[in-house]
Amino acid sequence: MARGGQALARVAVAVRAGAAPLWWSGILGAGVGALVPGLTGRRIGLLAGAALFLVAAAVAALTRRGRYVRLADAAGRAARADVLQDRAVTVRVWRRARRWWLLLAFAVAVGSSFLVPGAVGLLVAGLGAGLWLKASWLGRREGAGDLLLWVPVDRLGAGGPAGPRVTAYRTTGIAAGDAAPGGARRR
Template sequence: MGRGAYALARVAVVVRATAGPLWWAGLVSAGVGILVPGLTGRRIGVTAGAALFLITAVVVFAARRGRYEELARGASRAGRSVFLQDRAVTLRNRRRAARPWLALAFLAAVGSSFAAPATAGLAMAGAGAGLWAKARWLGGLEARAESLLWVRADGARRGPAGRDVRGYETTGLSAGDAAPGGARRRVRRAASRTGVSAAR
């Protein structure tokens, strides 16, 4: 991969960025849906939703794991001129880009409750749970390799394992402000005013 002055975003942070919004939007829409009797009735809707929750979580968790592992195996060491995007910046950018389709999904889930109460909402929550589990799985890869996985911020718009991603870069475990798996570090570094930090 070419070197130069460009920003890298943590792969695990990109993955988990929409996990929270999907989880909460799904639970809220499911809660609203329970208030609607629906065509199938609440009991059938919630039962079907619980099954979809598990199925969706497993499918999202398993999706493209081979691609992630392939990119991780071929990762190269990040250069010193590269900048590491702060966790908060990555979350904000990803969630802002996802806001339109999240809103549509929420409205669709609420609307579908008139047919099957809470079913689509629980499926949304399952997608969020699957993304969170995948980020944790990535954290395991990082911990075992003793290096953090990064992707070019301008090349991960379709996801950190999309066709536009040519490879990952790695740093030591202490680089950046997010722990393995993308969670916030317990001992946070001083916040950068520019939203990036130098690679180490």
């Protein structure tokens, strides 16, 4: 990048990128589980899945909140030379880098339906719902501060936008970028 600029991706978009594929993989896996009686029976499998859904959603939504808050509080202003990455590009890069994990999650959800119908599918769907809740929480935080949080693209890795490689966020005004607070498409 010329003159020291960096490519920046929205934090909420990076968090929200995994929500839809995990949700739909889990729902489809649980749907297959509802069709197969399985080893434990449908009722036990789906009740266990409902409990796993709630636990997974809570864990995914609450994990690393303190780190997000610390990084957001210490965030500096983005430079003029910084390039803001489009929402669609961030989502596509995130999903492409993790496509085999998403396919594996779906395969495990479907395969486990023959043992405990729907349980693992609802667990995966709970992870997707938890990521969506975390992105919504980030959006409310962004809206309250009238700023958007950005992370350097080269720092995004296996740990995500709050991983160990991320040392600081950058901020811009609320009108920057093509995504609304929380990572949703801007209308």
